[in-house]
Amino acid sequence: MKFPELKPKTYPNNLGLPGWAYAGRYGFERYMYTLQRITGLGVLLYLLMHLLVTGQKLDQTRWEWVMELVTKGPLPIGEFLVFVAAVFHALNGIRLLLTHFGFLMARPARPIYPFTVAALKQRWAVYLVFVVAAVIVGYGAYEFFLIVQH
């Protein structure tokens, strides 16, 4: 017997893009996902512009003209920000590479108290990502701001 399918009026309730930015009291990893996306998009945009700039390396005059353009003003600071983004993206990417194949996580077990949520078992990797990123960015900032003196 075929029942007619009901089509009630519903109101859409997706969190949408703001759901990526903040959605409630979740742990770090949910927001690392958004950060990974933002840094990835930033680096991609930079890559496309970078290809256009470095493509000028075949001719000396064009090269020197384009180097003049990009080493002035706020652009080098923008490049430094891209460096920070790339470092975070790469380190978090290593963490994701491992967890996406099930490494760093807890083994499946019956959810009897006290059991470890896998997200908590790999939380040390999240902290490690931030610490190593801070070290590398710190060294880069030292090089950039003090040595090269921009």
Place this chain on the structure above:
Amino acid sequence: MRESTLWMLHLLAGAVMLVVLGIHFGVMHTGELFGIPSEEVLTFASVDARSGMSFYLVVYLILLAAGLYHGLYGLRSIIFEISFIGPGVRKAINFILVLGGWGFFFYGAYAIIAGFVV
């Protein structure tokens, strides 16, 4: 291509980039490690010299391919997740990204190979 193949290539490109981008950062930002004084690394002479070395030819070609693939696949992921789009629009986005990717790749590869040959 199957989605899982595309994804595995995305992870592979990411892992490969850890190495080649590390080399690129090393050369550009800490020139001493690669025998280039850091003030000179952006001069035309230095760039020209590096262009002629086969080591950098290989490294930069791999970096270009891996970087473009990884980035554009990520962009495709984001677009596919943001909205409900039908299979026709999906095919169109695939086509645009593939076209754009190959375009940038040929542009970059030309610069790299021409710099090596000349």
Place this chain on the structure above:
Amino acid sequence: MSEKNTKANQDHVGKEVMFRVLRYDPDKDIAPYFQSFKLKPEHGMTVLDALMRIKETQDPSLSYRKSCRMGICGSCAMMVNGFPELACQTQISEYDLDKTIEVRPLANYPILRDLVPDLRDFIRMHESIKPYILRRDTEELDKPTGEFAQSPEELERYVQFAYCIKCGACLAACPTNATDVNFTGPQALTAAYRYVADSRDEGLEERLAVLDGPNGIWRCHYAGACSEACPKGVDPSLGIQLLKREIFNYRVLGKKKRPAPVAETPEGVERREDIPQAPEKTVLE
């Protein structure tokens, strides 16, 4: 958090608690709106108790789903102060009773009415990954001769993911679900892993059509929010990452799974007299 609130809530004895509940009647309202209710809390009152008290004493038109009231049916999942919880398992004393407790329907599902989400797509997605044992030896499945042999270790590999009560809280937490209407969702992906990891099943190939699609498992990026929201400790994000490993093993390494065989009855063993025989088959061949 609950200790701090218990101390604060000891000062709150006898005072009323304010609840802010999302209301929406599709026949009357254009858009959802909030309505506030004041309630005197009782000892051990859960959010579900509070909603039932409001419905009984203040506004009988308030709609919500509930059934078992003990955290096993999964009907009463809703957003309490911005986090998906089972209303029957959430004590109001967990929250600061001087502030308003905000109750909304589960995020990322269309709202049918008040606190009732539309779960039809959720169920449809669950059905699409074929949530049953798939095997090639269909004669054994149709006319069973014995049970399939599965050791306790093999059971441990998937039993955690079998505890799912299909409440839908994981989809409310998932950031991919926030923007992608067609994403398979953590519940369906974990249910798929529950069957793929089951030693009796050999159906990974059939499920790959859904899992390996453009809105399938590869749109999960391990935000881990689903595991935080799950009220039964199913840990869907773990299941999904392990499923990615299974798909990698199958597609790239070409590992084939040998499903559990029918358990052999040991030879030369006699049945004890006090154990009765199985009853006659009532279903004719």
